Amino acid sequence: MCDKGSMAQYTRVSGFVGLITLQNPPVNALSAAVRQGIVDMVERALSDPIVKSVVICGQNGNFCGGADIKEFGTNMSGPPLVPMIDAIEAANKPVVAAIEGSALGGGLELALGCHYRIAHSKARLGLPEVTLGLLPAAGGTQRLSRLIGVPAALNLITTGIHVTAAQALQLGIVDQVTDHNAVEVAVTFSLSVAGQSMDARRISTYPCPLPSDFDALFEGVMQKVRQSARGAIAPVACVQAVRAAATLPYTKGMEREQELMATLFTSGQARAQQYCFFAQRAVGRWRMPSGARWETSKPMPVHKAAVIGLGTMGRGITVALAQTGLSVVAVETQEKQLMEAKQAVSGMLERGAKRHGVAPMLDRISYSQNIQAVAEVDLVIEAVFEDMALKTEVFQQLSAVCKPGTLLCTNTSALDVDKLASEMPNPELVVGMHFFAPAHVMKLLEVVYGPRSSPQAVATAMQLGKKMGKVSVAVGNCRGFVGNRMLMPYLQQAFFLLEEGATPELVDRALEEFGFPMGVFRMSDLSGLDIGWRVRKRDELVEPDMASGQSARIRQGSRYSPLGDLLCEQGRFGQKTGQGWYRYDKPGSRVARSDPWLHSFLVEYRARHGLVPRSIDHQEVLERCLYALINEGFRILEDGIAAGPEDIDVIYVFGYGWPRHRGGPMFYASMVGLAKILERLEHYQQAHPDVPYLQPSSLLRRLVASDSPPIHRWREVIKKYQSQL
Numbered sequence: 001m002c003d004k005g006s007m008a009q010y011t012r013v014s015g016f017v018g019l020i021t022l023q024n025p026p027v028n029a030l031s032a033a034v035r036q037g038i039v040d041m042v043e044r045a046l047s048d049p050i051v052k053s054v055v056i057c058g059q060n061g062n063f064c065g066g067a068d069i070k071e072f073g074t075n076m077s078g079p080p081l082v083p084m085i086d087a088i089e090a091a092n093k094p095v096v097a098a099i100e101g102s103a104l105g106g107g108l109e110l111a112l113g114c115h116y117r118i119a120h121s122k123a124r125l126g127l128p129e130v131t132l133g134l135l136p137a138a139g140g141t142q143r144l145s146r147l148i149g150v151p152a153a154l155n156l157i158t159t160g161i162h163v164t165a166a167q168a169l170q171l172g173i174v175d176q177v178t179d180h181n182a183v184e185v186a187v188t189f190s191l192s193v194a195g196q197s198m199d200a201r202r203i204s205t206y207p208c209p210l211p212s213d214f215d216a217l218f219e220g221v222m223q224k225v226r227q228s229a230r231g232a233i234a235p236v237a238c239v240q241a242v243r244a245a246a247t248l249p250y251t252k253g254m255e256r257e258q259e260l261m262a263t264l265f266t267s268g269q270a271r272a273q274q275y276c277f278f279a280q281r282a283v284g285r286w287r288m289p290s291g292a293r294w295e296t297s298k299p300m301p302v303h304k305a306a307v308i309g310l311g312t313m314g315r316g317i318t319v320a321l322a323q324t325g326l327s328v329v330a331v332e333t334q335e336k337q338l339m340e341a342k343q344a345v346s347g348m349l350e351r352g353a354k355r356h357g358v359a360p361m362l363d364r365i366s367y368s369q370n371i372q373a374v375a376e377v378d379l380v381i382e383a384v385f386e387d388m389a390l391k392t393e394v395f396q397q398l399s400a401v402c403k404p405g406t407l408l409c410t411n412t413s414a415l416d417v418d419k420l421a422s423e424m425p426n427p428e429l430v431v432g433m434h435f436f437a438p439a440h441v442m443k444l445l446e447v448v449y450g451p452r453s454s455p456q457a458v459a460t461a462m463q464l465g466k467k468m469g470k471v472s473v474a475v476g477n478c479r480g481f482v483g484n485r486m487l488m489p490y491l492q493q494a495f496f497l498l499e500e501g502a503t504p505e506l507v508d509r510a511l512e513e514f515g516f517p518m519g520v521f522r523m524s525d526l527s528g529l530d531i532g533w534r535v536r537k538r539d540e541l542v543e544p545d546m547a548s549g550q551s552a553r554i555r556q557g558s559r560y561s562p563l564g565d566l567l568c569e570q571g572r573f574g575q576k577t578g579q580g581w582y583r584y585d586k587p588g589s590r591v592a593r594s595d596p597w598l599h600s601f602l603v604e605y606r607a608r609h610g611l612v613p614r615s616i617d618h619q620e621v622l623e624r625c626l627y628a629l630i631n632e633g634f635r636i637l638e639d640g641i642a643a644g645p646e647d648i649d650v651i652y653v654f655g656y657g658w659p660r661h662r663g664g665p666m667f668y669a670s671m672v673g674l675a676k677i678l679e680r681l682e683h684y685q686q687a688h689p690d691v692p693y694l695q696p697s698s699l700l701r702r703l704v705a706s707d708s709p710p711i712h713r714w715r716e717v718i719k720k721y722q723s724q725l
């Protein structure tokens with residue numbers, strides 16, 4: 001007996017069990033049709049006198065990925081989730097959830113409405129709504145708190161973490177974990193409880209276990225959540241909803257849950273976070289200006305990889321590669337550095353393994369001082385010092401040593417990948433892999449292709465990035481690629497603001513209130529002021545013998561601030577020297593304190609250059625720093641360096657601390673309004689005509705002239721713009 005018309009299939013199995021299978025590939029999201037299917041099939045099972053119990057499962061070994069996020073932006077129709085789940089819970093026959101794959105969000109809420117939950121040992125469960133700017137509003141906050149207690153529910157709901165089946169069993173979310181077919185186990189189990197009263201199995205009727213230090217607990221959690229949320233409203237609403245579960249009867253708690261959800265649902269933050277969800281997936285469908293794309297480019301198999309150079313980056317990359325299970329050859333020519341690296345890599349692998357409860361993969365790595373050791377690998381990631389001559393030399397050695405067809409990747413944050421490729425006999429096998437420090441932790445990877453890189457090389461690097469758990473974005477080759485190129489105008493504006501009267505504290509506060517984990521100056525102290533200094537010296541921007549007056553602040557015809565250079569000349573490199581834009585108790589310490597020396601230095605500097613300080617507010621800081629950065633993002637789109645705004649946004653959210661609830665710089669621009677961004681850039685450009693970065697990009701002008709289309713339609717305008725160039 002079977003009904004295939006709806007998006008929930010009904011079968012009678014083992015004679016007496018109604019089996020309802022959700023069918024909506026790939027994750028069986030609860031679309032309107034699936035919800036309708038569930039409502040109909042549950043009714044059918046409950047009214048069939050032969051059926052003694054019901055099992056709900058998902059097609060293709062995947063229970064349910066939650067509400068259909070694609071429906072959120074539309075006029076939602078179909079039966080709502082809450083009464084559907086309430087009806088399941090109220091059923092007078094046992095309903096058992098058979099959880100394989102994932103039970104997330106509305107999927108877990110559906111399972112919590114069932115009387116029993118049986119999970120396969122590989123299943124993952126969670127309420128990740130908070131990452132979408134929402135809360136679990138199909139009873140999740142009310143039922144989970146009653147089932148597992150307030151502290152554990154708060155942890156799951158405010159972070160959105162996924163737990164394993166074993167953890168779910170320990171927490172009391174599931175009743176049984178099995179290594180066998182969870183559906184078969186659930187069917188047998190459901191028959192064993194058929195005929196019993198389900199009164200004691202309805203979670204909504206449970207009292208919510210109250211911790212003794214109730215007020216202190218909520219106060220502490222709220223404080224922590226507000227701090228880490230950096231302005232995101234969903235985590236705060238999640239705490240409020242759990243509090244309602246603890247203090248109100250179920251129906252009142254549900255009303256509160258709905259109320260809080262209504263506010264979140266219509267907020268710009270939820271839109272931004274859902275945009276990020278889809279953007280993160282969209283960047284995997286990469287394309288190159290040549291027309292090569294992900295569907296038609298087959299990656300090469302990679303079984304063995306090598307890392308050359310075991311400095312900080314090389315070590316992190318080695319760890320990330322070993323964790324994927326690949327064999328790794330790690331090469332470092334300096335003996336002392338090699339010894340230190342071995343120890344550091346083992347430590348990182350052991351700590352990571354402990355955290356995830358897995359084996360540390362130490363035996364995946366072989367170390368060598370000799371580059372000949374890479375002869376048999378399929379792919380090499382070179383991570384030597386950021387110097388073109390050195391990298392070219394290493395690449396030449398590699399092309400002599402490696403077997404034909406080995407992919408050669410360079411880990412660089414700014415060097416010209418195409419220039420490096422052009423020196424090689426097989427430039428099509430060269431791509432850039434811009435990792436972010438620490439490379440085994442940071443989620444972002446820029447995969448940089450040049451005009452000569454083969455689509456297969458790009459596909460291989462992209463796939464390897466994915467295996468390493470990275471969000472990989474394919475970008476074109478240019479100075480700084482996408483992320484660092486956009487950082488240049490941002491940093492420049494921050495320096496100019498200091499010259500004009502701001503302090504590092506004021507600029508950082510404005511940016512941190514916006515949602516960055518760290519303002520530009522604290523960040524610069526952390527990463528080291530000497531890095532930018534070295535680059536500026538290489539670019540011949542640093543002039544040691546500094547005169548006073550305006551001419552001292554012009555380089556190559558444009559306004560330039562030597563402030564960073566002057567600090568470096570004093571040996572102030574940031575945290576590592578104990579002084580930078582702030583002072584620190586000792587070198588290496590992390591607490592930034594205001595530095596009276598820096599303030600007097602700024603006063604003296606402005607006086608020497610005839611700059612009259614003026615009062616600068618947060619609004620100006622945000623507009624100058626962020627709009628200049630966004631403007632460069634438009635230039636990057638114009639140049640075809642990023643394929644679309646999603647690529648830029650993903651880079652900024654995953655690599656540069658851009659607050660996810662603001663969706664990334666290009667999404668933010670679309671929210672602020674492109675006409676407003678253009679108007680403010682024009683305004684600042686008039687005030688600072690010697691700053692080319694403030695000159696609005698032609699694409700921005702074009703988009704505004706085309707009535708500022710929504711972000712998902714920018715590509716059409718970009719395509720038209722590029723075809724007319």
Ligand SMILES: CCCCCCC[C@H](O)CC(=O)SCCNC(=O)CCNC(=O)[C@H](O)C(C)(C)COP(=O)([O-])OP(=O)([O-])OC[C@H]1O[C@@H](n2cnc3c(N)ncnc32)[C@H](O)[C@@H]1OP(=O)([O-])[O-]
Pocket residue numbers: 026027029065066067068069070081102104105106107109128129132134135136137138140261265278281282
């Ligand atoms: C007032 C209104 C009241 C409403 C009440 C609702 C209450 C409820 O609490 C809200 C929710 O459940 S919120 C939801 C809470 N749930 C979550 O937050 C879970 C979100 N999902 C995930 O975390 C991951 O997808 C999985 C871990 C499920 C699978 O990972 P994986 O194996 O690496 O696969 P992958 O590459 O990630 O995805 C494959 C494809 O599926 C797509 N898609 C996925 N989920 C979708 C969804 N729910 N929907 C639609 N589509 C979804 C995804 O876009 C991709 O499409 P593409 O076109 O091929 O690019």
